Amino acid sequence: MREQLLHKINNKTKPLGSLGLLETIAMQVGMIQGTTSPAINQPHIVVFAGDHGIAETGLVNPYPQAVTAQMVLNFLNGGAAINVFCRQHNITLHVVDAGVNHAFGPAPAGQSGDRFIDAKMGLGTANYLEGPAMSETTATAAIEKGKSIVQAIAGSGGNCVGFGEMGIGNTSSASLIMSAVTGIPLAACVGRGTGVNDEQLQTKINTLGQAYALHRLPELRHQPVALLSRVGGFEIAMMAGAYLQAAEEKMVIVVDGFIASAALLLAQLINPSVVSHCIFAHTSGEQGHEKMLQHLQATTLLHLGMRLGEGTGAALAIPLIRSAVNFLQEMASFESAGVSNIEATT
Numbered sequence: 001m002r003e004q005l006l007h008k009i010n011n012k013t014k015p016l017g018s019l020g021l022l023e024t025i026a027m028q029v030g031m032i033q034g035t036t037s038p039a040i041n042q043p044h045i046v047v048f049a050g051d052h053g054i055a056e057t058g059l060v061n062p063y064p065q066a067v068t069a070q071m072v073l074n075f076l077n078g079g080a081a082i083n084v085f086c087r088q089h090n091i092t093l094h095v096v097d098a099g100v101n102h103a104f105g106p107a108p109a110g111q112s113g114d115r116f117i118d119a120k121m122g123l124g125t126a127n128y129l130e131g132p133a134m135s136e137t138t139a140t141a142a143i144e145k146g147k148s149i150v151q152a153i154a155g156s157g158g159n160c161v162g163f164g165e166m167g168i169g170n171t172s173s174a175s176l177i178m179s180a181v182t183g184i185p186l187a188a189c190v191g192r193g194t195g196v197n198d199e200q201l202q203t204k205i206n207t208l209g210q211a212y213a214l215h216r217l218p219e220l221r222h223q224p225v226a227l228l229s230r231v232g233g234f235e236i237a238m239m240a241g242a243y244l245q246a247a248e249e250k251m252v253i254v255v256d257g258f259i260a261s262a263a264l265l266l267a268q269l270i271n272p273s274v275v276s277h278c279i280f281a282h283t284s285g286e287q288g289h290e291k292m293l294q295h296l297q298a299t300t301l302l303h304l305g306m307r308l309g310e311g312t313g314a315a316l317a318i319p320l321i322r323s324a325v326n327f328l329q330e331m332a333s334f335e336s337a338g339v340s341n342i343e344a345t346t
């Protein structure tokens, strides 16, 4: 298949390699789908929302925990950045309550076709400065729930999915997971998140250092469920399961920013082949993301200095992925168009 795809790509009416990363994407999507005529059907973004006990201490996050629930309602009312980009690019948006510290009541109706999924694992995690964030049973249940959500989307015909997240305090979980899994020192994994100042950043690093020592994270570096239970989040656990199922379903997976990539690190520990299904949308402005991407040996499509989350980077990358698939499908070949090629190409 690789040979056939390369032949098809190289015989399009363009100088060899001149579509750059789009050629890499066309090759990858063809390999995932096992065809020289790949297609992106209805793409989906799934945003997992969850709260973090540590956020209530105010030691690691500038915005209050209540923003998580408020933003979920904003998603359902169509007013967040991810709503705008999904509307613009005709992407179906799903919003999952993975464990927000708020009772939303019976299925709050989304406008503009947005879908709400109640998968609440609790009213936020416990504060991992004092004990585990959740039990290992709950971490496993969240992974399984993430799988079933993606299974339903695949069943409805979607073959491309991006995962986003919303959770005040979740850059802290992501930094701890990153440091544990990659072995990169914690201080190099901790960034400003939604925007801590220099002094708050030092407090964040010191605070997370305590959690790192308390839970002896380096000893858990090969144990995704244990890591999730100690310092994870419900939305991160669910997203890890979602990655695994999306790969199982042979979907094209679009990876968003810092937190979404940390969830992928955990999914990769469970099934290393998941990364071959992943297209990395963007390099986040969150310090640490670049090093995490290096660990994943990932090349990203976009460098926009974005650090919002919600799946916004993934949504912006989807039209580029469509362009990659479309050039493979629709461009004329040298032969069909009667354009002169050079000898070296076959």
Ligand SMILES: O=C(O)c1ccc[n+]([C@@H]2O[C@H](COP(=O)([O-])O)[C@@H](O)[C@H]2O)c1
Residues within 6 Å of the ligand: 060, 061, 062, 063, 165, 166, 167, 168, 169, 170, 171, 172, 192, 193, 194, 195, 256, 257, 258, 259, 260, 284, 285, 286, 289, 306, 307, 308, 309, 310
């Ligand atoms: O996606 C990213 O790279 C990213 C980087 C920094 C912050 N965020 C978003 O900001 C929130 C977490 O930030 P914080 O400061 O509360 O840990 C959460 O809702 C994320 O979606 C997202």
Ligand SMILES: Cc1cc2nc[nH]c2cc1C
Residues within 6 Å of the ligand: 063, 067, 071, 165, 166, 167, 194, 308, 309, 310
């Ligand atoms: C307003 C706001 C919107 C967000 N979207 C994702 N994370 C966020 C964090 C804040 C604070």
